[in-house]
Amino acid sequence: MSLHLEDMVGGRCIRPTPEELENFGTPDFTIYNAGQFPCNRYTHYMTSSTSIDINLQRKEMVILGTQYAGEMKKGLFSVMHYLMPKRGVLSVHSGCNMGKDGDVALFFGLSGTGKTTLSTDPNRYLIGDDEHCWSDNGVSNIEGGCYAKCIDLAQEKEPDIWNAIKFGTVLENVVFDEHTREVYYVDRSVTENTRACYPIEHIPNAKIPCVGPHAKNVILLACDAFGVLPPVSKLTLPQTMYHFISGYTALIAGTEDGILEPQATFSACFGAAFIMLHPTRYAAMLAERMRRHGATGWLVNTGWSGGSYGVGQRMKLSYTRKIIDAIHNGSLLNAKYEETPVFKLQIPDYVEGVPSHILHPENTWSDAQAYKETLEKLAALFKKNFENFSDYKIGNDNRLTQEILEAGPL
């Protein structure tokens, strides 16, 4: 399918009103997208025929050798990760929505972990699905639309996303019948990473303009391919920082070239590819905001349960939705909590609509010894990864740094 770049950027960026366009002046930033034209592989350090080059001084980005429209928005996101902290504003790789009472939730997560799916919620106002800022005034979206994955999209499962696909939406890399225009969402022959790019107004309960008050809940979505992290745990502030800096998750099939099955990874701030400063700089800003506004941190495993990938299954989306509902409505704060060994995570005893036995992952594994070994293996990976950060000071004094170091697995 051909790509209409104007439409694509239109769906992605915040569109100026006709009045604003009259005095638009010089653009702040220019993207040269020559995606069909490969870069020179023989240039020093070039490892493929694709390059995305950003010049912060000239305020220009050049895209070569890739027609994936995601590069434009993620390139600008990287620019924002440089510019915003300079202005004291935190940029975050997260979805964002707001309840009727003005309670805002941020959903951090790497590609495929559920930001779009879980922030698009018929009972809440959508602020955005992927890129936001958290300033002294509250949260705001960087984009003007969503870029939803649409592989296996089904009306019953995701009605809001399904209904958002109408005139004004660009479908990317999907296979369709040229005569009837019927789209085969199950067809992965072009790529697994098929997309629907639609303006935010296509979601009926979008919050326009896409701004909201300070976040009340900070939800870290970790897609655990080992299947040992609990479906949900409540985090202390130092634990939130530990997991935010670690960014443990799985690369999901189709989200990166060559990834065919889930692969464990650590992606600092749940977006290592997009951050421009050291991860601890963003962590310090997040900690300061969460503390100031009394936000609660949660770790939600949208990955495997009942065993690692290959043995267990992906957490049921309907259960994850119930967990997210209980976070939003505050009922999860009233549960009784039990601390797990090794990761020291607080697991609730009850979540409405979720079978209680699955809340403790070891109950879902048939082989208790394999569970224990896998848990230890994951803890060792966390510790090894965090060695990269142990020498950095976070915030104004060393207290938080020490607390964060102690918040990791034993």
Ligand SMILES: Nc1ncnc2c1ncn2[C@@H]1O[C@H](COP(=O)(O)OP(=O)(O)O)[C@@H](O)[C@H]1O
């Ligand atoms: N338990 C779960 N929680 C969230 N998403 C899930 C879950 N199980 C399966 N999925 C699927 O995983 C994908 C998540 O993708 P998406 O929401 O686009 O992630 P992101 O916006 O973080 O890139 C969707 O296709 C969703 O249907």
Ligand SMILES: C=C(OP(=O)(O)O)C(=O)O
């Ligand atoms: C566009 C992207 O973001 P996400 O998959 O999180 O939507 C991407 O990482 O390619």
